Amino acid sequence: MTETNTHPSQCAGCGVKLQTERSDKVGYVPAAALERDPVICQRCFRIKNYNEASTLTVDQNEFLRLLNQVGNTKSLVVHIVDIFDFEGSLISGLQRFIGGNPVVLVVNKIDLLPKLVNHNKIVNWVQRQAKEQGLKVVEVVLCSAKQNVGFDRVLAALDQHRNGRDIYVVGSTNVGKSTLINRLIRDYSDLDNELTVSQYPGTTLDAVRIPIDDGSSIIDTPGIVYEHRLTELVTKKDLQKLMPTREIKPIVFQLNERQSIFFGALARFDFVQGERQSFTFYASNALDLHRTKLEKADQLYEEHKGELLAPPSKEDLDKLPKWTKHAIRIPRGGQKDVYISGLGWVKANAEVGAEIVVHAPKGVKVIMRESLI
Template sequence: MTDIATKQDQEQLNCAGCGVKLQQQDPAKLGYVPQKALEKEPVICQRCFRIKHYNEASGITLDQDDFLRLLGHIGSTKSLVVNIVDIFDFEGSMISGLPRFVGDNPIILVVNKIDLLPKVTNLNRIVNWVQRQAKQLGLKVVDVVLCSAKKNMGFDRVIASIGEHRDGRDVYVVGATNVGKSTLINRLISDFSDLESELTVSQYPGTTLDMVKIPLDDGHYVIDTPGIVYKHRLTELVAKRDLARIMPDKQLKPLVFQLDEKQTLFFGGLARFDFVRGAHQSFTIYLAGGLTVHRTKLDRADELYAGHLGELLAPPSKADAESLPPLVKHALHIPKGVKQDVLISGLGWIKLNSETGAELVVHAPKGVKVIAREALI
C-alpha cells in the first residue's frame, strides 16, 4: 500500500488546492506530491505549492474534453449554478453553450473585477448592460451581481443571492479561466465552511484542475469546477511572463486618442487598430497600464510592425513573437447613431466616443475574438 493510500484512509486523495487526484509516480504529471508534503496540513500537490509560494507557472492543464466531461453532468443534478465572468473580458469569458450543460437549473451571473472600472461608472447601468448582453447570448439568469472578490466589494450581495436562490441545493461555481473564481470560492470557505485549506489562486490560467467540494452546514456543497480554457482569449496565448502586463490589477486609466481616418494604433505588438474611414473623432482605450499604445499613419503601419516588433512594439519579445499566431484582419463597420465598443478578448476594448460611424480594421493574433458591441461605459 502506498503512502498516499494510507493517507486516504485517514483523510483525502485529492489536492486541497486544485482538487486533482494526488500521485507519487511521475513528477511531470498532474497531482504529483513529494513524500515530505504528505506530512503537512493541508496536503497540496507540487504544482500548487510552486504557484502558491514561488508564483511559478505550470504548463500542465486539462484539455477541453476533460473540462466538458466535468461540467456535463450538472444538468442531471438539482443545483444552483453560479457563473462567474470577468467584466474586463465579458464576451471572452462567457461559457458558450452553458444552458446546455446546466439544464433547467437556475443561474446567477456574478460579474467579477468591477474594481477595474473607473470610479465614475454608473453600476446600475452596468447591471442593465450585462442583462442585455446575457439575453443576446441566450443565457437566462435569475440574478446579476457585480462584485470584486479581490477588493471584497459586493460580496455580501453574492452571498445573499446564493442564499435566496439555493433552496437547499448544492451550488456549482463555473467560469472560464482567470475570471477570479477561486478567489471568490476562498471567500465562501472563510465565511461558510470549517475547511481550513484555501484553493490555489494565481494569475495563471487553469489553476483549478478538478472539482473541489466544500461542505456546507446543511450537508450540501459548494463545488468549484475547473476553468474552461478558451483559446480565443489573448491571455491564453501570450507568454506567461507577459500576463501581468496585459491583465490589469488596478483601476483602469482610460487613454483618449483623437484620430483622423487612415491612422493606426498599436497595442504593444499584440494587436493593431486601423481607423480606415470616418470623420475625425475620439476613441477611448481601456487596457492594462503595462501596455504602451503607439500611434502612426496607416500607410506606415506594416513597416513599423515589421521593423520594431519585439522592441518598440512589445510585448511580445522577439523570441515570444514567433510562438504567437500571426495577426489576422477583422473588418468592422460601425454604423451611425450608435455607441459602440470594439473588444479584443483578453486585451481590452476601444470605445468610439462619437456616433458618426466608422470603418475599422482590427489586427489580432489568429483565433482571438474581436467583436463590436454596445458600449459598456
C-alpha cells in the first residue's frame, strides 16, 4: 500500500501497520475502508462489529518479538495446542520468552481421539510432555472448539488463575485459536469500549487488545507459522484430507519386517527389522494407506505417485520438499509412537523392539515419543 498524507499508516484500534494486499496477514484493510474515520484493520473491525476474531499469521521472528514483550507484563498466558499435532503446535521455548507469567495449556480437538480414551491419562501425558519442553503449566484443559466441549472448564481455569491480569492468547495456525478468542469475547468483553492501542509506546504488537469489563484485556496474537508441520506445506485442498474433522478410526497393520506403508504420496513408514508385530496408524481417515514390500517401495512410488498414491496430485507433488529419511530404533518394552508432524502417528506395540525408517518431506518434524494412547 502506498501511504499518503490523507490515509493513516496505523490501525486506530491496535496500532498495527496497515496494508491492503494480504487479507491473511496482520494489518489488512480493504482499500475502500481507508476512507473511514477512524481507520481500523479488518481484524479489529470484526471484533468490534461482530464480536469475533479471525485467524491471521506472522512469521516466526515476528512472533518471537511479540512474545518477548509479553515477558515484560504481568499476564496470564493461554497457549492453545492441537492434540492431533501436539509437538508440532507447541511453541518451542515459550517459557523463556514469557518470563514468570503463568500458562494455562488449552488442548483442543480432543473430539478427534477415540471415544474410549481416558481423559485423565491424556492430561497426565500432556503435563509430562510440557515439562519435558521446559514449560511450567498451572493447568491443562482439554476441549473441542468444534463440538463446543470443555469451554466452561477453560473459562473456569482463566477465572481461577487470572487474578485481574490481562490474558494473552497464543498458538500456531490451525489449532482453533480464533474459536476460543470468539468465546472469550462473548463471555468477558464489553465492546461498548473501543479497541485500545498497544500499551507499549513506539512499538507495534501486531496484537489486538479486547477490553474486559474489569479494566484488563484479552490480547489476541496472530498465529505462528511452523513449517515443520506438514499441514503448512500442502495445498488447501490437500489440507482438508490431512486434517481429520471427526473421530479418528485407528488402522492396525500386522507387519513382517521389510514391509512399508505409504500415507498417499505424503510420507512412508518402513518396518526395516524386527519380529512380526502390529502397528496402529492414527491419521485422517480421508487419507489412503497403502501396504507394499520394502524392496518394491521405491519403484511403486516412482510409478504411482500422484495417482494410486495420493494426495498430493501429480501437479502438486513438486510443491512439497523432497523426502528425507529418519531412522528410528524402538526399544524393547514400553509403548512408543512414531510421530510425523501434521500427519499423525504410528503406535508401535513393541514388546520386542523394531527398526523403523520414516520418509517425509524435508523439514517436517519426525520423532519417537511416549505413546499418547
